[in-house]
Amino acid sequence: ETGVTQTPRHLVMGMTNKKSLKCEQHLGHNAMYWYKQSAKKPLELMFVYSLEERVENNSVPSRFSPECPNSSHLFLHLHTLQPEDSALYLCASSPLIAGGANEQFFGPGTRLTVL
């Protein structure tokens, strides 16, 4: 599959569970992003990785832990989540071109429900 893929597409977990979301891009991009999309709220940037280094952490609770082992893969490790963490989690990637208006390519998202 080309573009940005995310697995799983749907996830239901209890508050004591540990799970991971996976994102993979086959576009040769060097930057990857995690966003949270909740009902009635705008898309919120959570983390940015540039050349496999975390360059942005938007005051995200520590129960969310990102990992970027290489430029093609991005994970979001989840543990002891709260019901209010239920949302659509979107992954995106973009090329790194200094000064350029770099388009971000989005995955289909993982719909997370925390019980």
Add this chain to the structure above:
Amino acid sequence: AQRVTQPEKLLSVFKGAPVELKCNYSYSGSPELFWYVQYSRQRLQLLLRHISRESIKGFTADLNKGETSFHLKKPFAQEEDSAMYYCALRVGNQGGKLIFGQGTELSVKP
């Protein structure tokens, strides 16, 4: 503060009518603005960016720095334009962080 505001949650028009989706931004630097669109059951995708000054699917958007706006316009709406539209502001350098507005749902009725 860096902020993007889309004042309308829902915009409903009839086919063939003009459409304007409003977007205002707040940013102290030189803004780079985008419109993203999400059609039903599809992923979020770029529609257009202000630096390209392009028209995509009949849509245009002009950056007005005086009014800090980047409204999306189309003279004659089509039913297939029905979707969620998000205005986004890029801040920072390489790659950069996108700040999104709340989104406007456009519904084009036959």
